Amino acid sequence: MKPASEVGTATPAPAPEASPPLSLYIHVPWCVRKCPYCDFNSHTAPDALPIDDYVRALLADLDFDLAANAGESRPIHSIFFGGGTPSLMPGGAIARILEGVAARLTLEPGCEITLEANPGTVEHDAFAAYRVAGVNRLSLGVQTFDDAALARLGRIHDSVQAARAIEAAAIAGFDNFNLDLMFALPEQDVDAALRDIERALAFTPAHLSHYQLTIEPNTVFAAKPPTLPEHDAAWLMQEECQQLLTNAGYVQYEVSAWSRPGCACRHNLNYWGYGDYLGIGAGAHAKQSTAGLGITRQWKLKQPRAYLAAAGTPAQIGGTQRMTAVELPFDYAQNALRLFGGFELADFESRTGLAASTLGAPLSKALELELVDVHAGRVTPTERGRNFLNDLLQLFLPATSDRHAAAASEWQGIAVTERRGHELERVR
Numbered sequence: 001m002k003p004a005s006e007v008g009t010a011t012p013a014p015a016p017e018a019s020p021p022l023s024l025y026i027h028v029p030w031c032v033r034k035c036p037y038c039d040f041n042s043h044t045a046p047d048a049l050p051i052d053d054y055v056r057a058l059l060a061d062l063d064f065d066l067a068a069n070a071g072e073s074r075p076i077h078s079i080f081f082g083g084g085t086p087s088l089m090p091g092g093a094i095a096r097i098l099e100g101v102a103a104r105l106t107l108e109p110g111c112e113i114t115l116e117a118n119p120g121t122v123e124h125d126a127f128a129a130y131r132v133a134g135v136n137r138l139s140l141g142v143q144t145f146d147d148a149a150l151a152r153l154g155r156i157h158d159s160v161q162a163a164r165a166i167e168a169a170a171i172a173g174f175d176n177f178n179l180d181l182m183f184a185l186p187e188q189d190v191d192a193a194l195r196d197i198e199r200a201l202a203f204t205p206a207h208l209s210h211y212q213l214t215i216e217p218n219t220v221f222a223a224k225p226p227t228l229p230e231h232d233a234a235w236l237m238q239e240e241c242q243q244l245l246t247n248a249g250y251v252q253y254e255v256s257a258w259s260r261p262g263c264a265c266r267h268n269l270n271y272w273g274y275g276d277y278l279g280i281g282a283g284a285h286a287k288q289s290t291a292g293l294g295i296t297r298q299w300k301l302k303q304p305r306a307y308l309a310a311a312g313t314p315a316q317i318g319g320t321q322r323m324t325a326v327e328l329p330f331d332y333a334q335n336a337l338r339l340f341g342g343f344e345l346a347d348f349e350s351r352t353g354l355a356a357s358t359l360g361a362p363l364s365k366a367l368e369l370e371l372v373d374v375h376a377g378r379v380t381p382t383e384r385g386r387n388f389l390n391d392l393l394q395l396f397l398p399a400t401s402d403r404h405a406a407a408a409s410e411w412q413g414i415a416v417t418e419r420r421g422h423e424l425e426r427v428r
Helices: 051-068 091-104 124-133 147-152 159-171 190-201 231-247 266-272 304-310 328-336 345-352 356-368 383-387 389-394 401-411
Strands: 022-028 076-083 107-117 137-143 177-183 207-212 251-254 257-259 276-280 285-290 294-300 317-322 372-375 378-381
Touching (some): 022 266, 051 276, 051 304, 076 091, 076 266, 091 107, 091 124, 107 266, 124 159, 137 159, 159 177, 177 190, 190 231, 207 231, 231 251, 266 328, 276 294, 328 389, 345 356
Antiparallel strands (some): 207 257, 294 317
């Protein structure tokens, strides 16, 4: 990523027409140990976590952000504790954080408050304490119920601990919980992937995240890649698992997200719908729509020690990106087109401040390639578009000035039912 001084130097985008919903992301950067596939901002926990110092830093961070945003007045739509491993923090610390947030911001009635938990770091008492603190949704990083696969992934829990954690969450009163599962794991076959889904469904989760293991740069797996299933085998795993989830009554509303009806994750929906969010904690990211300034993305210092030293001061900012009109179509599309329901062109206009005609060229090409449908002002990815999402998103990448100039005229008179017939060429 470019340094803050080099990002967003072109003419900024116009201000959005209306302020979108506002969420709050809270990052806890520590884990018992770093998983070999993980590229998130996580760090091996010290022998004694600086819990009190971190709680104070988070609230000082929030105070600084609110002052910089002239005392943000929008109510908070959702709160998400992510990591790292937030379940390393005791319930009392989570309670102090949420009390501090509620003293500074208005929470919408029924505000969704999610906490990510590792089955290897929680017990029944911890779940009960999180519930008392105000957490009303859990996300459990199970990944797989296969003990050998868990060991290959470097996880600190086994299948018995995973099952006990899920049961303990239910005993503590959590009926709204997500289970994270991965597929296409080293040495995994289709039957093993299906067994994971079957084990997960036995616990009747409200929500299930199901995503393919990929090798990310700057990870242990990138340096020493494991042998993963071939492409065709991974594709079959995905199809068979999706059918099993569908048969069980779960709805796929996003590329890797499934839920029972009415149980979609509100926090992530706000991300994908191009809503705004504050981000506090080491490495936390934020997106803000501000009258007169347009859309700004910002992130905090990643290293916990540096963050603790700087929290509450301008030095806590790791970087700032002021979005330009050229960047916004891709920035919007890479979120909204993850959703099976796509987006309304009117929402694109209200969330970005740009005219729908800005999307003329990429939408024309996407229609030709049968990657989207456009009907009654709604853009929806087709099954083909969902299967080739990266190819679809590439069409929205920042274009040359010539292409941008042509976009508006190309948008005029699109006959959406006639833009068909071109075979997709995979970009490899």
